[in-house]
Amino acid sequence: MVQIISDSSILYTCEQAQEMGIEAIPLCVSCGYVEGRDMHIDMDAYYEAIQFGHNPKSSQPPIGEVVEAYEKYADADIINISMADGLSGTYESACMAREMVDNKDRITVINSKTLCGPHRYMVEKAQQMKLAGHSAKEIIDWLNHAAENHESFLIPQDFDFLRRGGRLTSMAATLGSILKLKPVMVQTPDGKKLDKFVVKRTMKSAVQAVIDHMKAKKVDARHIIYVSHARALKDAEYIKAQMEKHFENVEVRMLELGAAFVTQGGPLCVAIQYIEK
16 A cells, blocks of 8 residues: 655645545744644734734644654555755655654655645645556656656745845845846755746746746646745736646646745745646
């Protein structure tokens, strides 16, 4: 038997994941006077705390809960598909938990090197492969391939938020806010951090820069595109429409980000991601 385990980067609640037959252990999140677990926290209160100037924070799931999940499926071949190492301590924590249980030889921890949309797809596909009767090795081989065939872009809206989160210098944040620039961040190939991709004057030109890059990368029907947002529905719908226009045969899915990923880009950010099927 194969058992898939993951974390809340896949944007499923614990209950939604269990309905699929998997485990999604939520990250811990806090923002001033609001704290709880990712995908389960009161998002209205969370965004309100950000508006009051509190800096949101996230951390990996408690290692004890990961150990409990491993022990719960002690007789299974466990595949824990973790969000990108470097953007969170979740992968490292999953590996540490593996060393704490008796059934560690039956546990494989996969660094997805991604998060949110592509991570969600990897977990969903792994579960589909399991239900179709594929072996743990076959699933792991596909996951390792998928982990090298995706890309993620982030368009943040709040320069001051990025400054408070330590992701921009104060001067860059001030100039960006005054000039109303649209930076586009890209996840580095190793998945460990976000780096500058381009800086544009408008959302339209920022999105077009990503589209041009994706065309150069030959994104086509072999891929799925994800547009995820932090309460930026209008921007997300515009981007989704542009993706569908420029990539006619590609499925485009839209998601709303959970609290843990508001810590990456701030309120109103939008992420554009794609992954090979």
